[in-house]
Amino acid sequence: MSSKTISGGNGRGAGSQRVTLRTIAEVTGLSLSTVSLSLRGGTTLKQETRDKVAEAAKALGYIPDRAGVRLRTGKTNVIALVLDGAEDSIDFARQMIQGIGHAIRGTRYHLTVIPEFERNLSADTIRYILDNRTADGVVITHTGPRDRRVQMMIDADFPFVSHGRTEFYTPHPYHDFHSEVFAALAVERLASKGCKQVMLVIGDDSTTNYHNIVTAFHRATARAGIEARILEGTQGLTPAEMRKIGLDLAAETQRPDGIICDSEMRTIALVGGLQESGLVVGRDLHLIYKQTSGILPTLFPDLDSIREDVFAAGTELTRLLMKRIEGAEAESLQTMAEPQPHWRS
Amino acid sequence: MSSKTISGGNGRGAGSQRVTLRTIAEVTGLSLSTVSLSLRGGTTLKQETRDKVAEAAKALGYIPDRAGVRLRTGKTNVIALVLDGAEDSIDFARQMIQGIGHAIRGTRYHLTVIPEFERNLSADTIRYILDNRTADGVVITHTGPRDRRVQMMIDADFPFVSHGRTEFYTPHPYHDFHSEVFAALAVERLASKGCKQVMLVIGDDSTTNYHNIVTAFHRATARAGIEARILEGTQGLTPAEMRKIGLDLAAETQRPDGIICDSEMRTIALVGGLQESGLVVGRDLHLIYKQTSGILPTLFPDLDSIREDVFAAGTELTRLLMKRIEGAEAESLQTMAEPQPHWRS
DNA sequence: ATTCAGAATTGCAACGTTGCATAACATGTG
DNA sequence: CACATGTTATGCAACGTTGCAATTCTGAAT
16 A cells, blocks of 8 residues: 555655644645545535545554543543542442543543542532533532532533432433442341441432432331431541440440441441450341442351442443533433342351 | 723623633733733843733733644643553552642643543554644653653653653653662561561552552662572452462462552451461461552551652652753653562550 | 536644754943 | 844744535536
8 A cells, every 4th residue: 555655655754744634635636625524524525535544544553642632622522530439438439430431431531530638629620520521521529419519610601420329300311320229238238137227328418329228218217117317417436436436346235136238438437446355247137338449248158248340430420421521411311220239058 | 990891791691702822912901922022021021011911911800812822832831641551559540640630730731631542552552642742741650660651752852751660861851759669668677576587568560659669679688698589570369369379379388477568459368368378467477568558558457558648759750750850951850769678566 | 618516635724842053132342 | 313232022833633615527418
């Protein structure tokens, strides 16, 4: 092929120029506009021309310059992940990023990550993205029922997807773990094990998730006819404090015989405290936790858990977001992830 | 101020235009070139002019358009983190990202993350970045002694920094955990506890880190006059297999009375196995692990550990990289992190 | 030959920025 | 007053891309 002369000549060093539309135009003898049009699938072009361009582009290894495209079209081809600082779910960040990475593989999208240091600054982050059009779409996690970030992006009509539902009237894309099912499954399981008093240990009350779990928990315990108890506001506690709670709990005369824990970090500390006081979890009382990492099953192979697949969530969130960016209706971009029970014995 | 007319007029909706150099030029009555020059600190400009421009820019909230700058200068103002898929160090990814995020706060840099799914594809990732100038600099982790990625970036004279040293003759920026000190500290500690046979449990032999630890381990055990034993190639093992190793070890008649473990995941599984067989770690044998997350101290509050601060590593790596991008010599951009012993009792 | 319609291709301008060569201005000198 | 000398400000082109209006080409009908 005639392209040899060029593709063969670009070794290392100062000689190798970047391959642009211009390069392809020169190689094919067509004009810049034609090449550009062709590459974007212009239907008014002769099939022969389109083939010629496609071939040259491939031979030369052409990849559109992001800056050029962005300047001209405003499209950044960037997806931004706002990374919450919480570490309740072990390995959450890594899996989420891997999931997103998996979904954008082979697409023109890149991923930029914006770590969040303080929750109350999250509005600034979104404001910055909105003002500077620094991404085509945003993924947020740890969503609240009246999340300011969601409100801002709805108002600005900016593409985003939330990991978690909201209470806003205007529909928006989301993907969420089905916390209600989680709570129901857990309560039923504990009831079937003969538990009479079940305690829900739960953290971050700023998330929608929190409310969904609490509501479903009350409903499920009422239906099963067992006593319900809630230990809330545990998100700020240190592992040591959580451990202490386990110890104190074990000492109670009227202690719960079933526990549901929504966080891996807290499960570890809590179980640590319970065990230290001599109780055997799985015999003296039962515990079900929400599992996101592979660590806890290693640690407590005998404990029941209900799994949320964060990698899959990342992939799904990205799929929804990309569709949204392409203009799909928000209503059609709302999906739920079914909790996956892992019952032992 | 006269800028009111503009800044006051940009409410929501279709009316609000982006603030560009042009906007500032119109407001100040200066030319585009002058404004651009002024904002970049052109010394040939009158102080009065510079003040006027700076003032207007601030009032209007001007932020340079990344696409424009990138197209013109080639500077992306992006730092890329190649994220290794390994999860040996729990919470590694999150802390690294937070650390980088902390370091770029308030700078013009953004962070893009490129998740790696297969180690042997890592060269492709770097090739892509190099060919498409998609970032100004790269951070890599899990560096090997003759890391191909490092070789490629040295050859291309492309700014990067590695978490981990290499054996290349050409100097390059790095920040590394002082594994030799880690091994020495751990062996000394175990020796002081009276251990006679110490086993090193270690994984990923493709990293420089691996070799450094092994070498230092041999030296330290020889100096202390205690028996050395190495369990290598543990990186591919599942938690269950690692647990099994713990069980088998406990059953040995000549079992080690001291263990050094370089990975949190493996520590959890190993200790799980040892405990299951009835041994009490800290009494029947001693164990020291490399700690990066806050999880293990919660789990095993009585175990000795040596800490690597991954957040700080991320911050330092970024600091080095930014200096490198600005043209600093590689020789001056090589730093080590001192292991932080956490001895219990 | 001339006209025309449709198909196929192209020139031009613009996105926002910067580097360079040049222009305008101010000041001092012979 | 003309001229040189610095000081300060500007015009122009270019980075790579795309949308649109305009142009050229092709072949058939008059």
